[in-house]
Amino acid sequence: MxxxxxxxxxxxxxxxxxxxxxxxxxxxxxxxxxxxxxxxxxxxxxxxxxxxxxxxxxxxxxxxxxxxxxxxxxxxxxxxxxxxxxxxxxxxxxxxxxxxxxxxxxxxxxxxxxxxxxxxxxxxxxxxxxxxxxxxxxxxxxxxxKLIPLIKEWQNRPLQTVYAVVFLDAIHFKVKQEGQVVNKAAYMVVGIDLDGKKDVLGIWIGENESAKFWLSVLNELKSRGVEDILITCVDNLKGFSEAISACYPKADIQKCVVHQIRNSLKYVSYKDYKSVTAALKPIYKANTEDAALVELDMFEETWGKKYPLVVRSWRANWDELATFFRYPPEMRRIIYTTNLIEGYHRQLRKVTKGKSIFPTDESLTKMLYLATMEVTKRWTMRVQHWGQILSQLIIYFPDRVEKYIR
Incomplete structure (x- = not known):
């Protein structure tokens, strides 16, 4: 020119x-x-x-x-x-x-x-x-x-055969539906593959969070090629564990300890919040499961009479709260809470905070997809200490991991 x-x-x-x-x-x-x-x-x-x-x-x-x-x-x-x-x-x-x-x-x-x-x-x-x-x-x-075909393609893309860790959690939004404003749940799944890379496996919009909907999500993951999950990290939603076991019976289930603490505090008077929280900390900070059970017994001696529902809740959920004790410290830090997926959710909230109500499910999906693409651009590095974690996973799950290592 x-x-x-x-x-x-x-x-x-x-x-x-x-x-x-x-x-x-x-x-x-x-x-x-x-x-x-x-x-x-x-x-x-x-x-x-x-x-x-x-x-x-x-x-x-x-x-x-x-x-x-x-x-x-x-x-x-x-x-x-x-x-x-x-x-x-x-x-x-x-x-x-x-x-x-x-x-x-x-x-x-x-x-x-x-x-x-x-x-x-x-x-x-x-x-x-x-x-x-x-x-x-x-x-x-x-x-x-014009993004809709891209979103459908992304949502239906083939996934890895095996994931070391999968986090499942939902966030909630208000959406217009048939002239009314209703609460909708955006079901999110974040996986860590055997290379130690994080990825968002999908976004599903449904009614308020339920184990039944999660079952359909897990079935879809299976249809997209996910044959095995070593560890699933979830909150304390009723029926969640049953849904996971129905699709991935070999998967270890880790319930979020932070969610368990929050649920426990529902039964505690405000003046005892700090004391009860401090008394719970030695349980999940223990070096072994046996040591953690000793701390739980001590907590019951101190607070059991005043707050029996707290003790009952910990004991009822113990098998899935204590899963992380089976793994090395590097893995424990990743799985004992759902902080990884909640950090992703916080990034989505920054984008969606200006929208109090979405006009359609589709508009919500478009915004979540675009925000997710921005977030995952920064997920370029492997999870910290992944080499050490992977070497121990091979020992824990030789038949389920070794044949997929490149």
Missing amino acids: TKVSKEQLRKFIKENNLKSTEDVQAALRDLFAGTMQEMLEAELDTHLGYAKHDTKNKTTDNSRNGHSRKTLTSEYGDVEIAVPQDRKNEFEPEIVKKNQTNTVGIEKQVVALYARGVSTRDIGAHLQQLYGLDVSPTLISNITD
């Missing part, structure tokens, strides 16, 4: 009496429209073989000169140009395609802003301020709808 010389720029400024950015934008808009028009005229001349149109006498719909008026959105604002009409499908415009209404690559910007949780109204305001474009919320929604 030939650069414009300083002399030409000075002449352009003088001839158009440019004194402000608004003057520049208006002049460039006119220049853009004129340039596009000349290109269209030349294109039609080439097609017809001779000049068979009058650029000085353009009408809204003139079949004699084969033109119609068209508003084209450019980065300099909306401009109106005369577009050659299709003549019995003989002429296919190349400069401005049929039904094309813009020349600005705004789609990537719309998607990027949407991925950061910017509302459709604010995206429109941003584009108006930056480019002078009037972009409606409907257009923004239509642009982001």
Whole structure:
């Protein structure tokens, strides 16, 4: 492309009496429209073989000169140009395609802003301020709808055969449904594969969290190629363990200790919060399961009479709370809580906090998907100490791991 010389720029400024950015934008808009028009005229001349149109006498719909008026959105604002009409499908415009209404690559910007949780109204305001474009919320929604095939492809992609650890948890949002605002759960699954890499395995939108829905999620993971999971990390949702065992009977189940503590404190008066929390800490900080059981007995001696439901809850869930004691310290830090997936959830919350209500399940899915793509871009490193963890997993699960190690 030939650069414009300083002399030409000075002449352009003088001839158009440019004194402000608004003057520049208006002049460039006119220049853009004129340039596009000349290109269209030349294109039609080439097609017809001779000049068979009058650029000085353009009408809204003139079949004699084969033109119609068209508003084209450019980065300099909306401009109106005369577009050659299709003549019995003989002429296919190349400069401005049929039904094309813009020349600005705004789609990537719309998607990027949407991925950061910017509302459709604010995206429109941003584009108006930056480019002078009037972009409606409907257009923004239509642009982001182009993500739907990508989301479906991502959601249905094949997965690893074996995952060392899988975290399952849900976060909740308000969504409009049939004229009412209802609570919906976004079911999330994060896996750590045998290479020590983290990945989000899928996002499912359903009614309030239930073990039945989790069962359908686990069945879908199996249909996408996940044959085995060594350890599953979950909260204390009723029926969760049964759902996991139904799909992956060999999987060790680790209930989140932090969730267990929170549930325990529901039965504790506020004045005893700190004391009870401190008394529970030696249980899950013990070096062995036997030592942890001794600490649990001591807790019962001190607090059992006042808070029997706390003790009952720990003992009822003990088998799945104590799973992490079987593993080395490096693995214990990963699995004894669901902090890994909750950290991912916090990143999603940063994006969705500006949306108190989502208009549809689809709009919620689009935003969660885009936010997830941003989060997982940073998941490039292996889990810390993974080499040491993997060597012990091979010892714990020789038949289930060794044949899949590359």
